[in-house]
Each structure stands twice: as structure tokens, then as C-alpha cells.
Amino acid sequence: MANRTPLYEAHVKAGAKMVDFHGWDMPLHYGSQMEEHHAVRKDSGIFDVSHMTIVDVAGVEAKDFLRYMLANDVAKLTVHGKAQYSSMLNESGGVIDDLIVYYFTDESYRLVVNSATRERDLGWINSVAASFKVTITEQSQLAMVALQGPNAADKLKLVMGDDFAEVSGMKPFMSVQVGDLFIATTGYTGEKGYEIVVPADAVEKLWDDLLNVGVQPSGLGARDTLRLEAGMNLYGQDMDETTTPLESNMGWSVAFEPADRQFIGRAALEQQKANGHAKLVGLVMQEKGVLRHGQKVIVEGGEGMITSGTFSPTLGFSVAMARVPNTVGDTAEVEMRKKLVTVSVVKPSFVRNGKSVL
Amino acid sequence: MSNIPKELKYASTHEWVRNEGDGIYTVGITEHAQDLLGDMVFVELPDVGDNVAAGDDVAVAESVKAASDIYAPIAGEIVEINEDLEDAPETVNSDPYGDGWLFKIKADDASEVDGLLDAEGYQAVIDEE
Numbered sequence: 001m002a003n004r005t006p007l008y009e010a011h012v013k014a015g016a017k018m019v020d021f022h023g024w025d026m027p028l029h030y031g032s033q034m035e036e037h038h039a040v041r042k043d044s045g046i047f048d049v050s051h052m053t054i055v056d057v058a059g060v061e062a063k064d065f066l067r068y069m070l071a072n073d074v075a076k077l078t079v080h081g082k083a084q085y086s087s088m089l090n091e092s093g094g095v096i097d098d099l100i101v102y103y104f105t106d107e108s109y110r111l112v113v114n115s116a117t118r119e120r121d122l123g124w125i126n127s128v129a130a131s132f133k134v135t136i137t138e139q140s141q142l143a144m145v146a147l148q149g150p151n152a153a154d155k156l157k158l159v160m161g162d163d164f165a166e167v168s169g170m171k172p173f174m175s176v177q178v179g180d181l182f183i184a185t186t187g188y189t190g191e192k193g194y195e196i197v198v199p200a201d202a203v204e205k206l207w208d209d210l211l212n213v214g215v216q217p218s219g220l221g222a223r224d225t226l227r228l229e230a231g232m233n234l235y236g237q238d239m240d241e242t243t244t245p246l247e248s249n250m251g252w253s254v255a256f257e258p259a260d261r262q263f264i265g266r267a268a269l270e271q272q273k274a275n276g277h278a279k280l281v282g283l284v285m286q287e288k289g290v291l292r293h294g295q296k297v298i299v300e301g302g303e304g305m306i307t308s309g310t311f312s313p314t315l316g317f318s319v320a321m322a323r324v325p326n327t328v329g330d331t332a333e334v335e336m337r338k339k340l341v342t343v344s345v346v347k348p349s350f351v352r353n354g355k356s357v358l
Numbered sequence: 359m360s361n362i363p364k365e366l367k368y369a370s371t372h373e374w375v376r377n378e379g380d381g382i383y384t385v386g387i388t389e390h391a392q393d394l395l396g397d398m399v400f401v402e403l404p405d406v407g408d409n410v411a412a413g414d415d416v417a418v419a420e421s422v423k424a425a426s427d428i429y430a431p432i433a434g435e436i437v438e439i440n441e442d443l444e445d446a447p448e449t450v451n452s453d454p455y456g457d458g459w460l461f462k463i464k465a466d467d468a469s470e471v472d473g474l475l476d477a478e479g480y481q482a483v484i485d486e487e
Contacts, residue, residue, distance in 0.1 A: 033422055034397040034448075221396065221422060288400050290420050311399040311422055337418075337425070 005050035006143045006200040010207050014217045022116035024051040026220055033221030037313045040189055040226055041354045044149035045218035046210050051115040054142050054197060055125060056108070059134035063106045068263055069128045070101065071245055073255035077103035083173040083186055085253050087245055088124060089265030093272060094241040095248065097121050098233065100186055102175050110182075112144075112195075114235050128264070142182075143203035147210060148193030148226075150354060156183075156194060158213045159206070167194070181206075188223065190230025190352045225310050229319065231282065231349030237293060238280065238307040238321055246272055247323060249280040249348050276326055278304065282348035283320040284358060289336055291320035291343070296335040299345070301325030306334065312350060315358070319350045360390040360484065363455055367471055368480035369431040374455065381468050385431060386459040387419060387450065390484050395421035398447040403439040403461055410436065410463070412470060417460055419450065428460065432470040438462040 002025040011018065016027035027048065029036060039045045057066065066074040072086035082103045088096040097117045102110040113121045122138060129136050147156060157164040166178045172192075175184035182197035198206055211217060224234070231249075233239055239248035246254070246269060254269060255261070283306070285291055291309030298304075304324030312319045320343075324332065333340045349357055362368070367375040372391035376384040392398070402418040410416050410430040417428035439461045443449060450458040465471065475483065 029396070032397055032451075225422065288402065290399060290425060292425070311420075313422075 003051070005048055006203050007048045007050060007145075007207055010204055011048065011217070014211070016217070016219060019220070021051070021220060024115060026051060027217070029219040029221045030217050033219060033225070034313050036216055036218035036222035037225050039216035040149045040191055040218060040222060041314055041351070042150065043216070044147065044151040044155050044193075044214075045216040045222065046207065047146040047148070047218050047223055048143075048207075049146050049195065050143040050200075050203065052144055053113045053115055053118045053121065054139040054144065055111045055113060055122070056137045056139060057111060057129075057134055058108050058137070059132070060107055061132040062109055062134050065129060065132040065134045066101065066109060067261055068132075069125070070099075071254040071263060071265060071269075072101075073258075073261060074101060074103065074109065075261075076255070077101075079174075080104055081175040083175055083184055087250060087253060088121070089245070089263075089269075090241060091264060091268065093244040093246075093265040093268030095235070095239045095243060095245060095250070096124055096241060098235055098239070098250070098253075100184075102184065116236055139197075141200055142197050143200045144195060144197045145203065145207060145210075146187055146189075146193065146195045147215065148187045148189040148191045150192060152191070152193040155210060155213050155215050159209045188230075188232055189226040190232070191226075191354065224308075225313055228308050228310050228321070229312050229314055229351035231321070231347070233280075233321070234308060238323075243323070244269060244272055244277070247278045247280065249321075278323050278325055279328075280307065280321055280323050280348055281328060281332075282346040282350060283309070283322050283332060283334065283343045284346055284350070285318045285320075285334070285341065285343040287317075287341070289318060289341065291318045291334060291336070295320075297322045297324055298333040298335075298340070299324045299328040301327030314351045314354070315356055321348045360388070360393065361455070362388065362390075362477045362480055364477045366455070367431075367474035367476065368483075369429065369474055370480075370483045371429045373428060373431050375431050375471060375474060376459075377471065378462065381465050382437060382462055383432065383434075383465055383471065384459050384462050385428075386454055387428060388480070389454045391419075391426075392451050392454045392458070395419060395426055396423040397421055398450045401443040401447045401450060401460065403443070404436045406436050406439060408436045410434065430463065431474055432463060432465050433467065434463040434465040436461050437464045
């Protein structure tokens with residue numbers, strides 16, 4: 001039987017269409033994924049992300065361990081609660097997983113990694129950790145929800161009451177522990193909002209409380225169109241172990257400085273940087289039709305492929321991310337249903353805070 | 359449980375057919391089909407005047423999830439298309455057997471319709487999926 005999150009019954013009660021997502025029974029939508037998408041852009045929505053894996057890292061060498069295992073540099077984190085987007089690479093520079101690391105002290109960090117890659121991630125983390133004085137603890141008793149949208153703060157305030165003062169005014173990519181709730185200003189939608197980690201036995205009450213103040217329950221369908229509009233990668237689709245961060249529009253999350261920091265994959269990335277490499281671009285098609293994963297893309301430098309494509313509910317036309325050879329002009333040709341269609345090439349980011357950034 | 363009106367005929371490729379008299383048949387996709395596809399974003403329809411054979415791919419229903427071909431259930435001439443779907447493709451989701459119809463076809467041979475599935479036969483097709 002598939003894994004179920006502590007919110008399974010709540011999803012069924014809310015009318016969710018449940019689907020298998022890498023071994024987890026997860027809600028695809030609760031009626032209309034379009035309505036859920038718009039709710040997050042214009043008001044607020046909540047996603048069950050309890051399937052994601054939370055791993056705490058503690059010990060006197062926690063900082064050294066993470067500086068060696070992760071492509072971004074945790075030494076940049078000095079404020080308690082600060083979060084950072086990062087990735088774990090193999091020796092060839094391929095992305096084992098992308099993740100968010102939260103800093104508490106130099107001896108205490110929290111990682112949130114993907115569910116689809118859970119076992120491989122834990123295996124990798126533990127094998128690298130064997131050479132360091134650290135303890136790795138998977139927090140499987142914790143559940144997690146993402147409350148996202150321009151009205152997310154107002155909704156959370158209604159539910160938290162006076163305790164909201166601790167969260168109020170928090171900058172993006174910060175986190176704070178308030179009682180049972182670990183609240184971070186992170187997300188996967190391009191909107192303001194929170195990711196909230198909560199003990200499994202308390203998550204249904206939080207979920208119900210948020211639904212009762214008008215937050216829209218939202219499923220994997222809306223989560224995918226929202227993250228794609230925001231230009232955020234999906235692991236296993238936009239990047240995996242065979243592609244590097246440089247080929248995946250994640251170069252900004254690789255810290256090459258300081259030059260003397262050794263991290264797994266560094267040598268391969270430096271070599272790739274010197275030799276040149278493919279890149280991930282955004283595509284926009286204003287005409288009828290929808291760009292889809294797997295479609296062939298032709299640019300000046302040769303052939304590439306759409307890694308993620310969708311109809312953008314916010315923009316009203318289709319957008320995509322594509323991995324293509326480095327030499328790219330302002331347009332590309334996409335092979336769609338046996339025809340070649342000309343599309344615009346842009347930076348892979350389409351919508352932020354409810355508005356087009358094209 | 360999906361709604362499958364008794365008075366309609368069906369193709370195993372999830373189109374429904376309604377007899378409008380005078381050899382004219384309205385075609386749409388079933389509630390089950392729209393549910394599988396999810397929110398519709400574009401519907402590409404044939405041109406009025408097109409002559410089609412049974413089984414030809416004549417339209418495309420494009421949803422947030424996938425692009426899906428729609429096949430002519432019978433041979434004939436396209437005599438009308440549902441132009442309202444241009445601005446409101448979601449009607450296919452909300453009213454698949456009513457305002458969400460796709461096109462009307464004048465049958466070359468009305469007896470071809472008899473060879474299509476009835477509601478029970480179509481239910482069996484869904485059950486096997």
C-alpha cells in the first residue's frame with residue numbers, strides 16, 4: 001500500500017482526487033487545479049507537503065560536513081533560523097537532490113529534501129557523514145504544510161492569534177520555532193507564504209483551522225503550475241543525477257568562493273565551467289497549444305528538450321523550461337504534434353507575486 | 359461513479375454521439391474523459407465543411423495535463439462547431455453532455471451509429487481501464 005500522510009483523511013474529506021506520487025497517496029486537486037492555482041496567486045492556498053523528508057544534522061562537525069556535502073556554502077549562514085537553497089552533488093557534479101538547509105547554530109542544521117529521492121538521499125547523507133562527527137536524524141514524526149499566497153500572513157495571524165507576533169515581519173528565507181510550529185518563509189510558488197513543520201498529531205488541526213478561515217486546499221496539479229510559472233525546478237524532471245547545477249539554472253546556488261572550500265562535485269563543475277555546457281532556458285508560446293515535457297527544441301547551437309511545460313493559468317498561454325545547447329537566440333523552434341512552432345526564449349522565470357515578469 | 363446518459367451512443371475512445379434528427383449527430387467527450395484530462399485550456403475543432411472518416415483525429419482537447427486527440431465516431435461532413443469553446447474551454451469540464459459539445463456531423467451512413475456502444479457497453483469499457 002502507498003504511504004499516506006497524516007492529512008490523508010482530511011484530503012478525502014475535502015473531496016480530493018488522490019494519485020500516486022512516488023509511492024505516496026497525494027491530492028492532485030480538490031475539484032479544479034485552475035481554481036487552486038488562482039487562489040494561491042490572488043488569495044491563499046495550502047498544500048500538504050508532509051511527504052517531504054526532514055533531516056536534522058547535529059554535532060561539532062556539522063558545519064564542516066555540510067560545507068563538504070553541499071554545493072552552496074553554509075558558512076554564509078550566520079543568523080539563527082536563516083535558510084539557504086542548495087544541492088547535493090555526486091563526484092561528476094550531477095544533482096543528487098536539491099534542498100533547503102536551515103541554520104540554527106554551527107552545530108545544528110535542518111535539511112528538507114525531496115520525497116521521491118528519500119532513500120537515496122538518506123543513504124548518501126549517511127555515507128558522507130560517516131567521516132564527520134555528526135548525528136543524522138530523520139524527523140519522520142513531523143508533518144509539513146505550505147501556506148502560500150498574498151493573504152497567507154493574514155490567514156496565519158487569524159489562526160495563531162497573539163503568537164503570530166513572532167512571525168510578523170519575517171524576511172524571506174528565515175525560520176522561527178513558535179511552540180510546536182517550525183515556521184519558515186519559504187515556498188515553491190513564487191508567492192509570499194510559509195512552510196510550516198508541525199508534529200504529525202497536530203497537523204490536522206492546523207489544516208482545519210486554516211481551511212476554516214478560507215484558505216483553499218490545493219493539490220499537486222496547482223503546485224506544479226505555480227512552481228513552473230515561478231521558474232523553480234522540479235527534481236527528476238528539470239534536473240537529476242545526470243545534469244549539473246550549471247546546466248539547470250542553479251549556478252547561483254553553487255558557491256565557488258572561497259576557492260579553498262572543497263565540496264563534492266567541485267572539480268567536475270570547474271571543468272564544465274571552463275569547457276562550456278548546456279543551459280536551462282525559459283520558453284514562451286503566445287499561440288494556442290501547450291508546451292509539454294519531452295518535446296524537442298531546436299536552437300542555434302543544436303537540439304535540446306523541454307524539461308517542464310504547461311499552460312500558465314496566470315498568463316493565459318503556455319510556458320516551459322528547456323535544456324538547450326549554450327548558443328541560443330531570442331527564439332527557438334519546438335516540435336509539437338509533428339509541426340515546428342516558433343517560441344520566444346526568455347529567462348526561466350515567468351510570474352512573481354501574482355504578476356508577469358516577462 | 360461517472361454519469362453516462364442512457365440516450366446517447368459512445369465510442370470506446372470516449373466520445374459521445376447524440377441523434378439530432380435529419381442525419382445530424384452532435385459529438386462531445388464523456389464526463390469520464392473530461393475527468394481524466396482535468397481542466398481544459400484549449401479545444402481545437404475541425405472546420406465546418408470538412409469531410410471526415412470514422413476514426414479520423416478531427417479535434418484536440420488540450421488540458422493542463424495533456425493534449426488528447428478526439429476521433430470522429432462516424433463518417434460524414436462537419437456541419438457546425440461549438441465556437442463558444444474558443445473563449446470558454448472549461449465548459450467541456452462543467453457540462454460535457456450539454457453546452458460542452460464539440461461539433462455536429464452529418465452522417466454519410468446513419469446506420470454506422472448503430473455500431474457504436476450503448477451506455478452499458480461504454481461503462482464496460484471504463485471498467486476495464
